[in-house]
Amino acid sequence: RKEVEQDPGPFNVPEGATVAFNCTYSNSASQSFFWYRQDCRKEPKLLMSVYSSGNEDGRFTAQLNRASQYISLLIRDSKLSDSATYLCAVNTYRDNYGQNFVFGPGTRLSVLP
């Protein structure tokens, strides 16, 4: 089983739609969780950190369920500019190896006019 898994995608949605991304992680000792977006042939950019209480930033809402080892990202009122690949990232501290930022495979989103 991969350490971080995401919906395979791609998601093709019309402008204005609400879209949800799901991510699961296998290491229960993981400590920090993030969503990144990556545009084609570019580096990932931090979208938001994910907290146990859930957090919102404008049209974006992230949630974490530690018991189920599950992270989600909801985008409301999607825009054309939201088209990108969304990467879930999990940070785990490992003895002898230090920190390990592991990324999921990503889910590609295309918002259509």
Next chain:
Amino acid sequence: GAVVSQHPSWVICKSGTSVKIECRSLDFQATTMFWYRQFPKQSLMLMATSNEGSKATYEQGVEKDKFLINHASLTLSTLTVTSAHPEDSSFYICSAQPETSGNTIYFGEGSWLTVV
């Protein structure tokens, strides 16, 4: 946000030669930097964790003698791909973790390596 600069953005080299990629944190000090590789349409794969003043920690399956990492200062880490082969062609990305940021990491712009 925090700025991480990576250089070069693009490099083409001949098989058998070595290529050095630099990763600099421009406005913060980073005791830890990470090096990733990403093949087309695949996810980021962590290659190694670079710690200032000590040896890098390599992930399983990554050859430490082929991918030399040096983290000589709190703002600079370098990755040298030695004796490059065409299968080393990939997108290499570094990231840095500010000392005071908690767990957030910031990425460099990435370096596209093509070995011919």
